[in-house]
Amino acid sequence: MIQVAVMGHGVVGSGVTDILLKHTESIAKKVKEEINIKRVLDLREFPDSPIADRFTKDFNDIISDDEISIVVEVMGGLKPAYDFVKQCLEKGKSVVTSNKELVAAKGAELLEIAQKQNVNFLFEASVGGAIPIIRPLHQCLAANDIEKINGILNGTTNFILNKMINDNMSFEDALALAQEKGYAERNPAADIEGHDACRKICILASLVYGTHVYPESVHTEGITKVTLKDVEYAKAWGGAVKLIASARKNGDKQEIITAPMFVNNDCQLSNVDGVYNELLVRGDSSGTIGFYGRGAGKLPTASAVVADVMDCVLHKDERRNIMWKDGNGDNVLPYETYVHAMYVLCETNDSTASFAKANEIFGACEKITMEKAPSNELAFITPELSYADFTAKCAEFAKNADVKSSIRIAKI
């Protein structure tokens, strides 16, 4: 019998206990041992739970119980999750987490402790919810040099953008709807400012390129400045605005960024629905591989957590060799050097003259024609150029027209 503790009984935590209780037998058959939830840590009371007697508010009931060999952390946030997880690993307990903030901020350190203690620290559920991503990237694509990964990794912002694209809803209305449906939190900053997607691409880049990437090293833009106009021009151009988290190899270093981008309709990422996530990975041998599914939600995320718990049981005397070294951001190239074509929207009294100016400054641009566009609007796509170069040239262009928006064109 394997004794497990679950720290946190929120959305994901209650999903974990639900699955472990519902599938006790079939799971035991697969891992050849019964998994028992010995403790659940939460500050709240759950008198109606079928395992109400196992709830505790005291972390000591877990850390000092030597029978508990696997601890699930689904509290979220860094405090006290980081401290608790560290103590568990140091005590020789394997830890499974869905906490992307924790892995993005402390992954290298926690993996090192796990290695020293010869226990597992697994986090499949931290990226893409139920979608198998960490393990396939680590194992199945192991024979590849990963050239780039691009993904829609945050369902909340994808839902909001889709409402803007399909229902012509403003950002504010779409956000309110997402909150109403429970897709967005009361304080939606982590989602709409891009931090959540950034944490996930940090985890994936750390895994794939072997050096921890901290969110502070990654240029991150959210979707709060994306307007309905931008969405309409993206459509007229033949694409959609999506919040893209991207990491690509450039020599020995990486270009990593999270930002709204124009995605061409040819690309699978352009039509990812609602709260779904999709990740495209390009390996030198495999070509492009796609992973698609629900990136969040109680049972999808919980099922990924439970699969990691099962993996811990199957490999209890052996460490899974997921590992990366610590990093100081040196491996992340400055975002000003990343090369993209750029969408520019401006207001001008003379759009012919302004477009001529754009061509003079940026090189040959592609004008976006949209039915019923006001005559004082001009939208165009520049040739590819570095962001630094774009900023300088855009400042010059802004002398001739009132620049309203600029958005990168995704290179997927």
Next chain:
Amino acid sequence: MIQVAVMGHGVVGSGVTDILLKHTESIAKKVKEEINIKRVLDLREFPDSPIADRFTKDFNDIISDDEISIVVEVMGGLKPAYDFVKQCLEKGKSVVTSNKELVAAKGAELLEIAQKQNVNFLFEASVGGAIPIIRPLHQCLAANDIEKINGILNGTTNFILNKMINDNMSFEDALALAQEKGYAERNPAADIEGHDACRKICILASLVYGTHVYPESVHTEGITKVTLKDVEYAKAWGGAVKLIASARKNGDKQEIITAPMFVNNDCQLSNVDGVYNELLVRGDSSGTIGFYGRGAGKLPTASAVVADVMDCVLHKDERRNIMWKDGNGDNVLPYETYVHAMYVLCETNDSTASFAKANEIFGACEKITMEKAPSNELAFITPELSYADFTAKCAEFAKNADVKSSIRIAKI
């Protein structure tokens, strides 16, 4: 140093040696041992190969070499692959294969020998080429009851159907083009008759449901009877004709089938491009998860083979616990009981009367309206009914109209 032998130096085999030679260092870093190709078995000569001196025509050079601990089988077919693989496993060598025919025909037996000998028998590359499918299904979705899997698992037929759909090409012309491009073999029967896709769904169903499913137990229809008319009516209906390999749970048993089906445009499988594959898996907790990528080709398939070899090295003292028991087909429900709505195309002198008859016989049908359809044609979709029921009712309907085609509507 791990000594490996590669049996077969065709498309995939040469890809395997290419990757192992090109990535020697990075692979050694990942698995913490160098992997050396000691022998390559092929009846042909390859004097220009950088490892020409390691080629042999004699299987004894592999089976009697105790230094060789991992054997890659990429010969394809059953003879002599089955005999060679069996001997290797019995001699205590781990085997990695991309041979779906072998796994579908002999998987249970070979897995049992591997278990007895405590070695690995891995076959990630046998389904979906470079797309990670076997391992994610086995590990990451382990906490789920898999309700159904539906996929486009054969790139050749998908290419042919897409040419019919997008370029109005006849089946024969599209097949000839596929052969010209090297996507289809001279003898394309295994692809176009559906046997290749059937083998793959057999492997997946065996893995997911735990009992070996032999291809003989699975009703299999190819795409040779799909006409341009059918393709056009599918489009008018709001979908596309695709070759779908499907397995779904029904109580303790499974419904497994490979057949061309109408797929609604809402479904991701409707717009899978060219030679790509996509698999959709529905778990009770995870919801629908998608896996997408190149299902065939030299390097994509070879990269999956090499990843399995690396996994063997990392777990050389331990068996991966992929395992299923032998089966006699009892777990596969008869295809006549599977319930689908059906597309029917017929010729009739009085389409109004025939459609009334269809409604009388099948229940309320949905007529497919297509611009410029000849007046003597009638196409409609029946309500859902078992195939046995459909066949009986269709025979009755055929007294009133000349039935030209009938195709299942996919339930994905």
